[in-house]
Amino acid sequence: MFALVDVNNFYASCERLFEPRLEGVAVVVLSNNDGCIIARSQEAKDLGIPMGEPVHKVKDVLRRERVRVYSSNYALYGDLSGRVVSVLKRFTPYLEVYSIDESFLDLGGFTDPAAHSHDIKDTVLRWTGLPVSVGVGATKTLAKAANRIAKKDPALGGVFIMPDDPDEVLGNLNTDAIWGIGRRLAARLDRIGITTALDLKNADSKFIRARFSVVVERTVLELRGTPCLALEMTVPAQKGIMVSRGFSRRVTDYRDIEAAVATYASRAAEKLRRQGLSTNKMTISLRTSPFSPAPERYANAAGFVFPEATSDTTHMIKAARHCLKKIYKPGLPYQKAGVFLDALEDTRRIQRGLFPPPGVDPDKSRALMKAVDRINADWGRNTVRFAVTGMQRSWAMKQNRKSPCYTTRWQDLKQVGG
């Protein structure tokens, strides 16, 4: 028996926790750079504001309906997401963190899943202030479908247990409501007469496999209550680290782009060190808008292989500049740059080269990086940084409407009237 626990309107609910005034008010959260709407409170959904819509297209309704608009505050969302997971872990150690706002739990062994699910929902709400919905089913796919139903129908109180015979329920769901069935796949299924989740459940699995794929066949079996997908409890080792952001405006000047790329490289190195990893290879990418006229359309990337795996910011910045020089073309209106690190390995198990690269003292480098991370942890990110990352940062991401980092910065604590 699986449960899927999902925070309702996660980002909007996070914003609400420290701003009780937002209760009952339409709230939307914007993507990086304040470009598109990536999260909506129920009230905003009810106003018909679409997901993923560019802000400028819905400006009128936002103003008219006095929708509260926030830039994304990932420090806050990440902290609260971690709290939800630790509350869930009090109920069972068998848990898979599926996304920032969803976890699968193994409810095997619990005699009364309904009572248990209500207990989970109430505890998460009380402890973290975030409302969740719980869907329970014999497989992950059925649990996910149950969760969707729990969310859609307020009368259910946030919990839905898929009945032992789910046919009636599945008959009322379109295939695109099922986990793993996207809109295009749903259209293809529809063409051969498979419209509802029940149709899919009753389809010949061999035929589905031949016509579509083994993945869709697995969905059919899961809808029949045969678990094909187990909990993935161990986080797979990260294959690569990506730091990539769009600029707040078009950037042409080499110095500005160099500063941006150096900043991303520093950030990537920090991420690397936090996980105790080192990288063997860096790739720098740079592009203009894909919608720009042909002479300005440009995208390129360059890579660098380190002589020895490293997590040192100075090495990262050097390599990043080296790569950038290869791909930078003057005069173009650049829109986005990125740093990608891969071939990662555990820093404690690095293969030391027979001839260490000159000028590299691993002990010194590690001590310096430790000091930098320490200072930045205590005093806030970017207290100490490399001069090349720039002082003005006119290219930095636009986040004009970000709420305070209530749970991760001392200077941002919520004020309460006394």
Place this chain on the structure above:
Amino acid sequence: MPSDVIISGRARDGGAENTTAPSALPLYAATVQAGFPSPADDYLEGALDLNEHLIPRPAATFFLRVTGESMTGAGIHSGDLLIVDRSCHPGDGDIVIAVVDGELTVKRLYRRRGRIRLLAENPRYQPIDINTGQDLHVWGVVIHAIHSFV
């Protein structure tokens, strides 16, 4: 070269090659090749951790900052740091964070014989009555206030 680490127990004579090199290990882990271990080794317990002492349930605990003088009688002053546990059930006499007119406020909860009030701890502030049929939204229970003297 004598070691920088002070080793509990007696080091062997002429211990240059026997002393442990300086390291970040805690003292009690630095065992000596020969000699007698300190009788205290069995009783070492690690450093005191304020987080552990003040925050029994980290997932439910939030820090908030006070502005205002209404709770000085309870020893809560403007600028103090409040440690708030949302998992605690608010009862009569608890200091709570409540939502009043869409704002968070810290007050003492009065809850007796069906009557609910939010009490200030400063004679210059009036209590807030919660009328029958009205809901009081308690955000969390204040479990500690940290007042800094420097």
